[in-house]
Amino acid sequence: MTLLRHLAAAVVLGVVLVLLTIWLDPFRQYQIAEIATYVIAVAGLTALVGLSGQISLGHGAFMAIGAYSAALLLLHLHWPLAAVLVASTVITAASGAVVGVAAARLRGPYLAGATLLLAVALPSLALSDPSLFGGDQGLTVAVSTPAFLGPSFPPTRWQAWLTCGCALITLVLLANLARSRIGRSWRAAGDDEVAAALAGLNVARLRVLAFVVSAACAGLAGVLLAVTTSIVTPGAFTLTLSIALLTGAVLGGLGSLAGAVWGSLVLILVPTYVMDVATSHGLSSSAGSNIPVVAYGVVLVVVMLLFPDGIQGGLVRLYRPLAARVPRPHWRGRARRDTAPPAAPAPQPRASASEHQEEGSI
């Protein structure tokens, strides 16, 4: 039932996107491809942070793994694109497993610190072997438009179709996962580990699985990034990228797949607009390139303090009378309380407990 609903929504969205790519100019088509790529990565990250309660500041590194593995497979083994997509995703998922296992015991700030190090260390790994990884210049990726589309099919439109198709598939899979038993288990373990463990959940395995899934998404996004930009360099996968992904997830609403879409839209569309405004007012381009970073920082702080449920949460609140059955994105952690009520027999109703009944987010 749920699967059907998700598929139907995906089909409708797919049709809309196809029409858009036919109607809009090539630059907009490229932007659609960019947005779709980010949606995949942000969706994986929002599931990791919002559902399983683990933070990652290193998802840019997973994108790099996906991108570089794809570039190498294309360059040296000349695999077809479909095979590369699958293989790179699997490779990145495996790396996600490694990180997940290493990080399984880490919580909160320690996990953030470890993933931060991952984000910082991995690009330098790419620089360590210039013959293999192409050093600073990176590796070129050349994927031509498939023959069956005809010789005059615009490459930007084909890339938009490719990325949007992957994005829709990813969203459907994640949506089903979120509503499945695994998704509920993630939320249970993320809310209260001890309770989840006592209820029989294998918390460590769930945490690793969350990393695997989100890394796979990031890896796929990395491949698509390589395809659409035709190049893979260390400079494309800096810490700023990891932060941007987190910003997109937070802004959209942690744990919400629709939020991943909103967040990605903002991430791609707003900075270019803001930078244009800034440079037209005389700001140098190097200074101007920092404006998005400043904006990310402000967004993270303001959203976390004032609107923790992000855009999707805000929309849901606005339209709650109309769409009372749309579930709220799940973002609950354990609040720090100085004053809990006395240890009386009646258990205190925790905000998160009531949310367990809710379904996953769209």
Added chain:
Amino acid sequence: MGESAAATAEPDALAVQDLAAGYGGALALRGISLTVRPASITAVLGANGAGKTTLLRAISGVIRPRGGRVLLHGRDMTGRAPEDMARGGVAHVPEGQGVIGELTVEENLRLGALWRRGREARAAALAEAYQRFRVLADRRQQAASTLSGGERQMLVIARALMAQPQVLLLDEPSLGLAPRVVAQVMRLTAELREAGLTVLLVEQNARSALSIADQGVVLNLGQVVATAEAAALATDVQLRQHYLGF
């Protein structure tokens, strides 16, 4: 005990009017009213979850009341932050004692009077505490976490007294203590009353509490179900069995 005539001229040391408070969506106190005469002990009794601890917290400011008033010697102190209530003369010894284990005994004591002005006053308070509580003097440089249960209770009461409060809120001082030690604590509380302190004493151990109290207030499900002189409460068999379990 019956000299209430002398007290009618002065305002009650502590008056609670229609106090309501709770946690999250639930109300733990639904309109509590009580008055405490100066230099007396009022025992607040009732079963687990009746709202006794919540009452003390709402008075001392740990939780913000949702309705009603708290008057200290006639002054409205409702909803003030705990720091301000402490500086205003209300000392709250919380449930679980609240010993800061990482600090020494002496540091815990000094903490109680830090906000007071005047080095001599603070030094005098410390000397007085050591005189009254010899066991604390013996252990003054030890980490507070090394104290036994009874010693900790002494420490937190002594610490509360460092501020020279007008009203002392004691939450379950007998919890986890051996009967002999409980008797010690009760004796101490009675002595403090003789010295002029006003005490609001929350206790599960109703028998011990009523043995030293002047007045008793019984709570059930967030409401007052009985207010009477302690002796009367102690002899009301029906009330005792229904609400107090003995």
Added chain:
Amino acid sequence: MAELGQLTLGGLSVGMIYAAIALSLVLIWRATRILNYAQGGMAMFTTYLAFEVINHTGSYWAGFAAALLAGLLLGGVIERVVIRPAENKPPLNAIIVTIGLLIFLEGLAGVIYGGQYRSFPAAFSIDGLHIGSAALGISANDVFVAVAVLVAALLLAALFRYTAVGLRLRAAAFSPPVARLLGVRVGRMLTLGWALAGLIGALAGVLVSPSTFLYPNSMDSVFVLGFTAAVIGGLDSPVGAVAGGLILGVALSYVSGYLGSDLVPLFGLAALVVVLMIRPEGLFSATSARQV
């Protein structure tokens, strides 16, 4: 043998910088149970301020003092305005907030000053010191760095141990609700804790910037290593922070000297991973293995 001595001394001096960052992180962690990812960014910002003051007045010490003062103020203001609302929310919120603060500060510095590396003056000579004809491997400035951090750490320790304010700070950190009941204005103490941490961080910034050069991301690696030092020593332990910093500084100095400086970041990462795997509560923490 002489080389070992040189590397050790050099490592101790650098280790003091890590110790300073670690100390500021521990201060904040003990007070508010938050790991301040923006600590490096704050230090970078105050160093830029010192840079401005030095350029305008020509006096290094004026800039030095300005940085310390700015660190004090910045730390206090950030706690009061940005962190206070996050203190009672889920811990993940606070992490994201400090990350946001970090990139905001780095981005702002980039907008105002641009990305170019600027040279920052050292307080004293950076020529190598010699005893007779033997090179010690450190300079007068390195000695100043070590002494400055040591003095700051000792002053801080004295503040906490022997003053009323220090007692209040500790009480507010160990048990905020009980401290409140005893009349301690816990909010102010938290602000003060952050202010002191900002001061120490600012000190680290001006001390390390001569060798790293000053640019928006200049404090990133120092922060990461300071964080590692704090974890090694135990986030709860100020003594551990200093010890962790020194140990890390010396170890990395050996790596750089014997294995090559390229391996230093990787080794730092490995050290952090090893500590987190084996003894996440750190070497000096008194508490048993808490959940990391």
